[in-house]
Amino acid sequence: APVQVTLLCRSMEVNSSLQSRTSLLLMWSLGMAIMFLIRRYDLSKFCPYNTVLMDHSDPSINTVLTAPTDKPGVALLDFVIFPPRWLVAEHTFRPPYYHRNCMSEFMGLIYGGYEAKADGFHPGGASLHSCMTPHGPDTKTYEATIALGNEAGPHRIADTMAFMFESCLIPRVCPWALESPFMDHDYYQCWIGLKSHFSGLSMNEDNVDLQKGKPIER
Ligand SMILES: O=C(O)Cc1cc(O)ccc1O
Ligand SMILES: [Fe+2]
Known part of the structure; x- marks a missing residue:
């Protein structure tokens, strides 16, 4: 079986100047989806x-x-x-x-x-x-x-x-x-x-x- 390594890459930063809690929460859930992109690499192809x-x-x-x-x-x-x-x-x-x-x-x-x-x-x-x-x-x-x-x-x-x-x-x-x-x-x-x-x-x-x-x- 190919060896795969999953890495979490943080690709954005939370805008800390946001004041509203709701939008922070919203941003957070959205952020979880967008910020952490799951990448999979088949190391045997390297x-x-x-x-x-x-x-x-x-x-x-x-x-x-x-x-x-x-x-x-x-x-x-x-x-x-x-x-x-x-x-x-x-x-x-x-x-x-x-x-x-x-x-x-x-x-x-x-x-x-x-x-x-x-x-x-x-x-x-x-x-x-x-x-x-x-x-x-x-x-x-x-x-x-x-x-x-x-x-x-x-x-x-x-x-x-x-x-x-x-x-x-x-x-x-x-x-x-x-x-x-x-x-x-x-x-x-x-x-x-x-x-x-x-x-x-x-x-x-x-x-x-x-x-x-x-x-x-x-
Ligand atoms: O320490 C280790 O085994 C890793 C390592 C491998 C290598 O080929 C050269 C330097 C090095 O640190
Ligand atoms: Fe080493």
């Missing part, structure tokens, strides 16, 4: 973009819907998805990099697996990495990726649908969520055992030059 040579793009490249702020490039809320796609990048750590952002990230998995989490992130699960919280792939994903080496061929990530809401605002977690029996108190364990694989030895000549601080001449 065409994802990805790098075709090297590096891992910022995930906002897969924004399905955005609510902008008045600052160019700073979204109030981006709705981003991670659908099935091909991974082809060379000389690149392909899973999401280890990072922390100004933006806060709320992620969820609709079905399948998520490329950064080999264990523990199941469909129906969600994670929140608030502003400046470091995160990235779990230890198992990291080790498996390193074991593949630098010459991994094209790889298709199939049967998956993850989503993310990214916002420049910091979400406040409600007590209901904090007290939920479904809260994963051991989430941090997914990074236990991470060890550095940086050896100081280069994989190719470009890296030798870069490590010596020399620009690459072509």
Whole structure:
């Protein structure tokens, strides 16, 4: 079945200068009908973009819907998805990099697996990495990726649908969520055992030059 996400979009604002209660009520009921337009998107029709040579793009490249702020490039809320796609990048750590952002990230998995989490992130699960919280792939994903080496061929990530809401605002977690029996108190364990694989030895000549601080001449 196609994955559909229903979003409520506020497209008008109530005119607060209206004085009469009756007209306010009338406006309100009318407003409910007009202001909140229900949109349905079949996410399987979304065409994802990805790098075709090297590096891992910022995930906002897969924004399905955005609510902008008045600052160019700073979204109030981006709705981003991670659908099935091909991974082809060379000389690149392909899973999401280890990072922390100004933006806060709320992620969820609709079905399948998520490329950064080999264990523990199941469909129906969600994670929140608030502003400046470091995160990235779990230890198992990291080790498996390193074991593949630098010459991994094209790889298709199939049967998956993850989503993310990214916002420049910091979400406040409600007590209901904090007290939920479904809260994963051991989430941090997914990074236990991470060890550095940086050896100081280069994989190719470009890296030798870069490590010596020399620009690459072509
Ligand atoms: O944290 C995450 O898993 C989401 C995410 C995915 C990605 O491909 C790059 C950055 C990022 O925050
Ligand atoms: Fe992230």
